[in-house]
Structure formats: structure tokens, C-alpha cells
Amino acid sequence: MSFDVAKIRQDFPILSQTIRGKPLVFLDSGASAQKPRVVIDAMRNAMETQYANVHRGLHWMSERTTEAYEACRDAIAGLVNASDRAEIVITGSVTNSLNLVAHSYGRVMKPGQAVIISAMEHHSNIVPWQMLRDERGIELRVCPITDAGELDLNALETLLADRKVGLVSITHMSNVLGTYTPVERITQMAHAAGARVMFDGAQAIVHRKVDVQAIGCDFYAFTGHKLYGPTGIGALWARRELLEAMPAFLGGGDMISSVTYEKSTWAQVPHKFEAGTPPILEGIGLKAAIDYFLSIGHEGIAAHEQDLTNHAIARLSAIEGIRILGRAQDRGGVISFTLDNAHAHDVATLLDRQGIAVRAGHHCAEPLMHRLGVESTARATFGMYTTREEIDALADTLIRVREFFV
Ligand SMILES: Cc1ncc(COP(=O)(O)O)c(C=O)c1O
Secondary structure (H helix, E strand, C coil), rough: CCHHHHHHHHHCCHHHEEEEEEEEEEECCCCCCCCHHHHHHHHHHHHHCCCCCCCCCCHHHHHHHHHHHHHHHHHHHHCCCCCCCCHHHEECHHHHHHHHHHHHHHHHHCCHHHHHCCCCCCCCCCCCHHHHHHCCEEEEEEECEEEEECCCHHHHHHHHHCEEEEEEECCECCCCCCCEECHHHHHHHHHHCCCEEEEECCCHHHHHCCCCHHCCEEEEECCHHHHHHCCEEEEEEEEHHHHHCCCCCCCCCCCCCEEEECEEEEECHHHHHHCCCCCCCHHHHHHHHHHHHHCHHHHHHHHHHHHHHHHHHHHHHHCCCCEECCCCCEECEEEEEEEECCCHHHHHHHHHHHHHHEEEEECHHHHHHHHHHCCCCCEEEECCCCCHHHHHHHHHHHHHHHHHHH
């Protein structure tokens, strides 16, 4: 199917709105993407016609809902090219997935072992490791980035050299700089040093094809709501043998095989890691989102977003006083910028008056802000439905906004 942004926009009911009398220009998809009608319909249909709790019920409604919910696991397995659907743990978000690994795989790591993260991580790939460090004596190492905003691979090599590293956990795409990290290379380096590797795919999976077998990593985490699906659902792909060896994280219903007061035993993976009633409706919605995303196709989405990114960089860098953060060779549709003499919040507020939604703040990446020498940035992020005209609206409005601050 050829990529047709006008047609795609018709699939997203929210986009046809006007805000303060101006057409909505939604440039905040990196925070959370809008939902196509198929996702809304799938969740509504389930609630109207086919809904019950899953896995445990013996009645028709429960069996049908279980099938619909479990189809999400297959869709996720297909999306990341997992070799086995049992390698997909359904979680509440990428944050939950990262915490699962920190609190479960982290517990099989020994005091004195290290975890490497990078200097461009979201707080959700920093704080769980700090907790682990403080509880278990794990060392936390931070791989620096270059001034262009790329991972410093020489520094990574040095940080891995003592072979004390148990896990490298790094973003696949920075939510501030738009940088893609070289995941295959990082995996080879970490494995050569005897470490496991996890990628935070929250941003990357929305824009590029992810093949966990080709990457060769051990864990890959992402979140549903940035992938045009609902909130409240995410996933962790992990090698089956690792999941089997890892201790259970949350305890409760659905994750057990048997329970007595003396001892409980766990269900097979992935259910061992899925305590409690799962995100049933969200799973049904995410399956619809993945099907929709794949029906549009990675190639068309990636080419369209690359064109938008190049256009945005060209337009914004031509505006005096605007500084775009990050100049990585391999980068995607996340553009953080500052405007001389202006606070990012004021820039975002003035843009909002013209119906343009961007995010402003530290983007849950405070240490990265310190590295970049800024307190906050404004950030425009793109989805498959973003248009060149919207980028032009952003640039034209920024030219006017700038006049407030000169
Ligand atoms: C790179 C990255 N990691 C993690 C997260 C956290 O996502 P969630 O809040 O859905 O768990 C985000 C969301 O902004 C992100 O961009």
C-alpha cells in the first residue's frame, strides 16, 4: 500500500478538531500518540459484545475474551520477530517492563556487578537501577554521549572492560535528541564482555522495524500508548531461558501454579510475570493498533517521518535564536529545541495559542538536561499522521513567537 498521509489522518478522529479556532497541530506524539478508529472500535466492541475476565473462566464469554486478549501476545511477538510467544510478557507500560527486569533479573545479579545505562536515558531507565544499586550493592555506570548526542562507543568499551557488568540497559532512541543507538553493535560489545543487554524501545519501535533476533539482544521493552494503542499496557520481550531462570517479580493471581500457606509455585513463563487481572481491553486495543501500524507498513512510515525530520531541521535551524539539540547521524522525528531568551514553557504556551501542541520541560531526562547545559527544552515529535504543513505551521509560528523574546 502506498503511503497516503491524508488518508491516514482520516483514520484518527481526534485530528480533525480545531483548538481555539485553529486546526489542531499535534506535535506531541512522542509523549503519547493519537489513536486510530480501529483501536477505539476494538475496545468499544469488546465492552459492548464480548468481555469477561480471562484465563480462568470456563464459560463462552471468558474463552472468547481470552482468545482476543492472547491475540495481542501473538501480535507483539510478530512485531518484534520473537521466535516464541512465551517470550512476550505483557506489562502495564515500558516503565513496568524496565522495573520488572531491574527487580527480577537484578536479583540474580551479585553485589559488585555493574549495570551500564547511558547519559540519554528516560528516568524510567535510571531510577529502577538506582533502587537496585541502593538495595543490592550493584554499581551503576553511565556511558557518556558525544557532543553530537551519540553514544560514545569508546567509553562503552572502557566501561565493559573489567567484565564486571551484568547488564547494559540503553535506549534504542532518545526521547530528547531523537538519536538512534547502534543496537547490534552495543549487543555485540556487551556480549563479548559477558553482559546481557536490554533496550528501551519506547520511542524506536514506533518509527522503525525492530527484530530482536537480528539485534541479538536479551531484553526489549516498549509501551503501547506511543504505538497508537491504549495507555495501561506495555511489553517486555526476553529470551525464554532468561525468563525461566529469573525469579518472579509481582505475586498474586494468574502467576501461580499452586498456592499453600507453606509454599507457592509459579506458572510457566510468561504468566509467571503477569500477576493479577491483565490489561484485557488494552490488549485488545493494542492488537488492533499493531495490526493497523503494520497495515500502513514500516517502510512508508519511516520514509515519511524521515522526510518530516529533515524538513523540520531545515526549517527550524533557519530561524535565528533557535538551537536544535542533538546532531546524531542516525536520528528520527524527535526535535528538541531552545529559543534564546525564552523559557521552553513560554514557547509551548504561545504555540498552543495557535493550536500547536508541543511538549516542554525536562522530558523525564533531567541528567541529560544537565549534560546539555539546559533546564528544559521545547520538543516537537512526529507520528505517521504528521504533515509537512504542520511543520511549516510550527516554523512560521516560531518566527512570530521569537519576536516576543528579542
Ligand atoms: C525512551 C522512553 N522510555 C520510557 C518512557 C516511559 O514510558 P511509559 O510512561 O509509557 O512507561 C518514555 C516515555 O516518554 C520514553 O520516551
